[in-house]
Amino acid sequence: MALPIGAVAPDFEAETTEGKIKFHDWIGNSWALLFSHPKDFTPVCTTELGAVARLKPEFDKRGVKLIGLSVDPVDRHAKWAEDIRETQGAAPNYPMIGDTDLHVSKLYDMLPASASGDVATRTAADNQTVRNVFVIGPDKKIKLVLVYPMSTGRNFQEILRAIDSLQLTAKHSVSTPADWKPGEDVIISGSVSDEQAKKTWPAGWKAPKPYIRIVPAPK
DSSP states (O other): OOOOTTSBOOOOEEEETTEEEEHHHHHTTSEEEEEEESSSSOHHHHHHHHHHHHHHHHHHHTTEEEEEEESSOHHHHHHHHHHHHHHHSOOOOSOEEEOTTSHHHHHTTSSOTTOOSOTTTOOTTTTTTOOEEEEEOTTSBEEEEEEOOTTSOOOHHHHHHHHHHHHHHHHSSEEOOTTOOTTSOEEEOTTSOHHHHHHHOTTOOEEEETTEEEEOOOO
């Protein structure tokens, strides 16, 4: 079974392009985004790693640390980074895990426990389920999981939008509606009674139905 939202993100130690890390210690009190790749020198992943490098200032603004993963060793990641810089205009400016024993991929249910073999001979197709995004909160719990096929590049603008919602709703008793963007109206969470809501929103709310209570986004 895949790791559910709300589960503690499994801790691990791993070699990365920026040295050895212990994952929970590396996260510290920040948010984190872990995104995985089935193989180095794959075309879609090359575009994704460059896109995230260009967007790093946006993740930094939100206090989100970035970390990538591929089953290949870190020395290959370094060579791949040169291609990423050349073709995408930016090389990874965040650590990349070298998951050569498949430990992290198995720990995060991206590969079955029975997966084995030399990573040098495993193809991208062998690792095609290693195409996940995990957003992890400062409490080390998984807040969001996205799973993509190899043929579809990830939309990191949508991931930023989702993080904006996750961070807002972690602080306030609200939820965000479909296609919400920062600054737009939000919905009072269903767990908040009308009596409780009146204390936070004394001016009231719009309610097209009693269970849809719309208010301006908290500042």
